[in-house]
Amino acid sequence: MFDMPKNDAMSVDLNLLAVFHLLMQERSVTRVANRISLGQPAVSRSLSRLREELDDPLFVRQGNQLEPTPRAVALDQEIKPALDLIEQALRSTAPFDPQTESRVFRIAMSDDAQVSFLPAISRQLLQVMPNSRLVVQQADSLRAGQMLSEGTATIVIGYLDKLPAEAKVRKICRVGYRAVMCKKAQPPKTLGAYMKCDHVLVTFAGDLTGYIDEALAGPEGAREVLLSVPSFAVLPYLLHNSNRVATVPSYVADELAGQNALRSENLPFRSPKFDLSMAWRSATDRDPAEVLLRKIIVDVVRSIVRAPR
Numbered sequence: 001m002f003d004m005p006k007n008d009a010m011s012v013d014l015n016l017l018a019v020f021h022l023l024m025q026e027r028s029v030t031r032v033a034n035r036i037s038l039g040q041p042a043v044s045r046s047l048s049r050l051r052e053e054l055d056d057p058l059f060v061r062q063g064n065q066l067e068p069t070p071r072a073v074a075l076d077q078e079i080k081p082a083l084d085l086i087e088q089a090l091r092s093t094a095p096f097d098p099q100t101e102s103r104v105f106r107i108a109m110s111d112d113a114q115v116s117f118l119p120a121i122s123r124q125l126l127q128v129m130p131n132s133r134l135v136v137q138q139a140d141s142l143r144a145g146q147m148l149s150e151g152t153a154t155i156v157i158g159y160l161d162k163l164p165a166e167a168k169v170r171k172i173c174r175v176g177y178r179a180v181m182c183k184k185a186q187p188p189k190t191l192g193a194y195m196k197c198d199h200v201l202v203t204f205a206g207d208l209t210g211y212i213d214e215a216l217a218g219p220e221g222a223r224e225v226l227l228s229v230p231s232f233a234v235l236p237y238l239l240h241n242s243n244r245v246a247t248v249p250s251y252v253a254d255e256l257a258g259q260n261a262l263r264s265e266n267l268p269f270r271s272p273k274f275d276l277s278m279a280w281r282s283a284t285d286r287d288p289a290e291v292l293l294r295k296i297i298v299d300v301v302r303s304i305v306r307a308p309r
Contacts, residue, residue, distance in 0.1 A: 016046050017050075017083065019036075024076045027068075028064075101132060102132065103133070104135060107156070108139035108144060108147050114136065115256070117300055121134075121297055128296065148163065157277075157297060167282065168279060168281075171276075171277050172298055176273045177250060178248065178265060179253070180246050181262065183262060188268055191269045198226050200245070202231065203228055236259075236261075250264075251304055
């Protein structure tokens with residue numbers, strides 16, 4: 001636990017702690033300066049002042065980034081809840097006009113969600129908040145919780161199962177799977193034919209088994225996964241002019257089939273389903289701009305997932 005004398009604590013400038021917290025997230029003076037539109041020298045001076053106040057280096061350079069000292073890690077754990085409460089109070093009480101709001105939103109999405117939902121989300125956001133900007137980062141179920149905890153994203157979208165306890169979560173819809181393949185390929189009509197196909201798997205885990213393989217475990221044996229990739233966006237190039245099959249969430253299968261020389265087909269067995277969810281930082285729960293962005297996301301996702309294709 002971080003500890004310091006009461007008199008010393010009262011003398012520390014809150015602005016210095018806010019800059020310190022951003023440095024813990026970004027590990028870079030340059031990135032913090034860009035994020036808060038402040039010059040690098042000003043960020044460096046803030047860090048120097050806090051080092052003097054606390055009599056600790058707080059960060060040491062390792063390669064191209066700053067690594068926190070043990071005291072910095074302990075300090076950040078102590079001040080983060082307080083800074084979140086201050087941010088929440090300021091955001092929720094500030095005047096809000098969507099037409100004049102100038103905000104940089106930072107969200108994280110898996111790339112299947114980016115392919116399927118991001119174009120419509122960005123269009124709707126600019127219609128409602130024309131002065132806003134959107135920074136989208138790559139996320140997956142393994143990293144989403146960490147990104148919320150670190151504050152590098154205020155909203156994460158996708159299949160979410162490991163989130164910080166303080167995160168707010170909303171299930172948007174239930175989603176099944178479809179098979180996507182080249183239009184010239186013959187779609188498998190039976191489970192046996194499906195199992196014999198040459199399969200392409202998209203997984204963030206870097207292996208040859210996924211959710212579908214767990215659902216299919218049984219007397220039919222295992223399907224033949226010939227290729228495993230970490231991105232849905234590369235599938236059109238891998239499936240083009242081949243007999244390969246990729247089994248993906250229904251919304252991304254339909255999107256790929258609509259934009260490329262691919263076809264989207266029902267699976268020859270009952271598809272497993274998963275919850276497509278959105279989670280956000282508790283500090284932004286009542287922020288009216290973030291509330292509006294979350295509504296846009298939910299409306300867009302539900303309209304696309306439920307729309308007939």
